[in-house]
Amino acid sequence: MSRSALAIVLAAGDGTRMKSSKTKMLHDVAGRPMAAHVVDTVSRSGVDAVALVVGRDGDKVAAACALPGVALEAFEQTERLGTAHAVLAAREALARGYDDVIVTYGDTPLVTGETLARARAALAEGYDVVVIGFETAEPAGYGRLLTRDGALYAIREEKDASAEERKVTLCNSGLMAFNGRRALEFLDAIGNDNAKREFYLTDIVEVALSKGGRAGVVMADADEVLGCNNRAELSELERIWQTRRRRALMLDGVTMIAPETVFLCHDTVIGADCVIEPNVVFGPGVEIGESVVIHAFSHIEGARIAAGSTVGPFARLRPGAVLHENAKVGNFCEVKNGDIGPGAKINHLSYIGDATVGARANIGAGTITCNYDGVNKFRTEIGADSFVGSNSSLVAPVSIGAQAYVGSGSVITRDVPDNALAIARGRQEIKEGRAELLRARSLAIKAARKGSK
Ligand code: UD1
Ligand code: CA
Numbered sequence: 001m002s003r004s005a006l007a008i009v010l011a012a013g014d015g016t017r018m019k020s021s022k023t024k025m026l027h028d029v030a031g032r033p034m035a036a037h038v039v040d041t042v043s044r045s046g047v048d049a050v051a052l053v054v055g056r057d058g059d060k061v062a063a064a065c066a067l068p069g070v071a072l073e074a075f076e077q078t079e080r081l082g083t084a085h086a087v088l089a090a091r092e093a094l095a096r097g098y099d100d101v102i103v104t105y106g107d108t109p110l111v112t113g114e115t116l117a118r119a120r121a122a123l124a125e126g127y128d129v130v131v132i133g134f135e136t137a138e139p140a141g142y143g144r145l146l147t148r149d150g151a152l153y154a155i156r157e158e159k160d161a162s163a164e165e166r167k168v169t170l171c172n173s174g175l176m177a178f179n180g181r182r183a184l185e186f187l188d189a190i191g192n193d194n195a196k197r198e199f200y201l202t203d204i205v206e207v208a209l210s211k212g213g214r215a216g217v218v219m220a221d222a223d224e225v226l227g228c229n230n231r232a233e234l235s236e237l238e239r240i241w242q243t244r245r246r247r248a249l250m251l252d253g254v255t256m257i258a259p260e261t262v263f264l265c266h267d268t269v270i271g272a273d274c275v276i277e278p279n280v281v282f283g284p285g286v287e288i289g290e291s292v293v294i295h296a297f298s299h300i301e302g303a304r305i306a307a308g309s310t311v312g313p314f315a316r317l318r319p320g321a322v323l324h325e326n327a328k329v330g331n332f333c334e335v336k337n338g339d340i341g342p343g344a345k346i347n348h349l350s351y352i353g354d355a356t357v358g359a360r361a362n363i364g365a366g367t368i369t370c371n372y373d374g375v376n377k378f379r380t381e382i383g384a385d386s387f388v389g390s391n392s393s394l395v396a397p398v399s400i401g402a403q404a405y406v407g408s409g410s411v412i413t414r415d416v417p418d419n420a421l422a423i424a425r426g427r428q429e430i431k432e433g434r435a436e437l438l439r440a441r442s443l444a445i446k447a448a449r450k451g452s453k
Contacts, residue, residue: 003099003124006180007042007116009065010086011035011106012055012077017230023057025106026064027234030241031265031284033064034228035106042104043070045113049098051090052106053077061106082198083174084190091184098180099123103201105174107228110240111220118218119177128179128213129186129204131155133170134222143172143202145217152215155202159195170217172202173225182213271307280312285319295331303335306342324359338369341384353377355394358384358402366391383418 015024025035035052043050052074054061062074077089087103088094094101100123102116115132122130131152133145144165146154155172156165178186189211190203205215223240226233245268246259253272256262261278268282271290280294283301288294292305295312302319305311308326315329320337323329327340330347338352341359346352348365354377355369367388369380378396382388386400389408400406401418410424 002046003120004180005047005100005102005120006049006051006090006093006096006098007045007047007102007104008051008053008087008090008093009035009038009042009104009106010053010083011038011061011065012053012058012080012086012089013107014056015107015229018228018234019231023055023061024228025054025061026057027228027231029109029234029237029266030245032267033061034109034237035061036065036067037109037266038104038106038111039065039070039072040067041109041111041113042102042116043067043072045102045116047100047102049073049093049096051075051093053086053089055080082192082196083201084187084199084203087201088187088199094180094183094187098183100177101180101183102177103175105227108173108175108225109228110224110226110237110244111173111175112224115218115220115224116175116177119175122216122218123177123179126214127216128182129208129215130177131205131215131217132173132175132177132220132225133217134173134220134225135169136171136222137169139166139169139171143174144168145170145172147217152205152217153209154206155200157194157196157200157202173220174201174227175220175225176201176204178204178208179213182208182211185211186213265301277313289325352380354396355380355382357382358386360384361386361388363388364390364392364408368393370395 011025018024026033039050050070050072052062052065052072054074055077058076066072075089077086100120119130119132141158143155143157144161145152146156186204186207189207190199192199208215228234228237245264249270250256254270255275258278262276263281265282265284267284269287271288273291274288275293277296279297281299285302286300288305289307291308293310298312298315300317303317303321305323306325309323310328314331316334318336321335322339324342326343328345329335333346333350336353338355340357343360344357346363350363350367353369354371361382370393371377380394380396381399383400383402385402386404388406391408392406392410395413398412398415400416403419404416405421406412407423412422412424416422
């Protein structure tokens with residue numbers, strides 16, 4: 001029979017060491033607030049409800065964590081009296097009586113569902129408290145897991161630890177799971193008789209044991225349970241997240257020539273057989289089909305790129321860029337809110353914004369859609385199989401018909417019908433022999449200047 005579970009995410013700490021105008025819970029890892037990573041992970045690990053304990057910027061943190069399909073309740077912890085006190089802010093949820101309760105921290109975003117599942121498996125075996133521990137050569141600052149003959153008997157906070165206890169390198173990640181049927185019985189028995197006068201969640205181990213319960217440890221990798229207290233740690237979390245995700249994508253069939261230079265976002269989707277060259281940055285909302293090549297130094301966000309397309313080098317795809325099969329957006333091109341048809345080519349130095357480019361159309365070098373008049377934005381429609389000559393300006397709203405041809409250097413302000421040729425530039429004149437006259441005049445000016453010195 002499957003066990004019911006409540007996940008509590010502690011996110012009331014404000015994180016003064018971030019030196020920020022916003023709570024640390026809202027700082028991004030891979031383009032998403034760190035607390036939202038935790039809510040996402042716990043909700044995917046098969047819990048029935050998620051209780052989010054918030055403090056400063058509570059409404060914003062709750063909004064950032066409101067993920068689709070997640071039953072999330074926010075509880076406010078008005079005073080910060082310690083981690084046990086924070087858990088008890090969700091008393092109402094705890095009182096509903098779940099089999100399992102998982103406690104996670106909003107500032108520990110890399111924990112995996114797999115580790116949480118191992119902790120719950122231990123509860124199912126009959127443990128009442130299961131602490132997620134890790135080994136580190138630098139335990140300073142962490143609570144120590146004290147064991148006797150391999151059995152956990154207490155967690156000692158650094159400030160309350162003896163010199164001997166401080167030598168212990170088995171540390172408390174802070175994350176744990178406990179028997180939901182006895183949760184309030186244990187939590188209500190925790191006092192604040194310690195160095196910080198706080199209600200320590202870590203005391204739950206001794207409380208549970210004193211009430212005849214069983215306590216144990218499941219181990220996690222130190223990287224996985226790294227917390228965030230300052231921006232140096234934030235960058236470390238980012239590094240670990242990126243390394244993990246790049247590897248997952250490579251194992252799923254994506255080639256990265258220099259993976260350490262590719263920056264992914266939490267929701268980046270890349271299909272098999274894609275090649276991502278060095279120095280590519282993905283913002284949010286990118287979905288890439290199979291066998292796409294992203295050349296070096298491209299910046300891509302809010303874009304959908306279908307199979308067989310090629311992007312870059314030095315391309316910028318902004319929100320609303322959609323590339324259909326085998327489209328090409330080449331060097332120094334920017335596409336924003338543009339639908340680029342199958343096989344269409346925008347190869348060099350162009351800006352295509354608020355536009356539709358039909359199938360197989362060829363957009364010449366330096367083509368610009370003039371989509372903004374300083375107040376309003378307008379659309380440009382470019383038909384299938386059309387050809388826009390180099391260095392053309394298409395002044396929106398305007399349309400270029402299917403199979404139409406626009407002469408290079410045109411400034412197009414009126415619609416071009418299907419199959420028509422449009423040329424909108426100064427007509428060329430030829431003046432025979434005038435080059436020689438011009439040269440003579442220039443030489444005369446030069447001589448006169450020398451003489452006057
Ligand atoms: C805690 C653990 C320590 C562990 C460490 C791992 C306790 C007493 N200590 O210490 O054993 O090694 O985490 O990082 O639990 N929070 C609230 N409200 C509060 C207090 C904390 O929501 O009143 C939240 C914080 O936002 C944070 C988490 O709980 O997400 C941990 O709090 P923090 O003060 O950082 O605990 P540590 O002192 O690091
Ligand atoms: Ca901490």
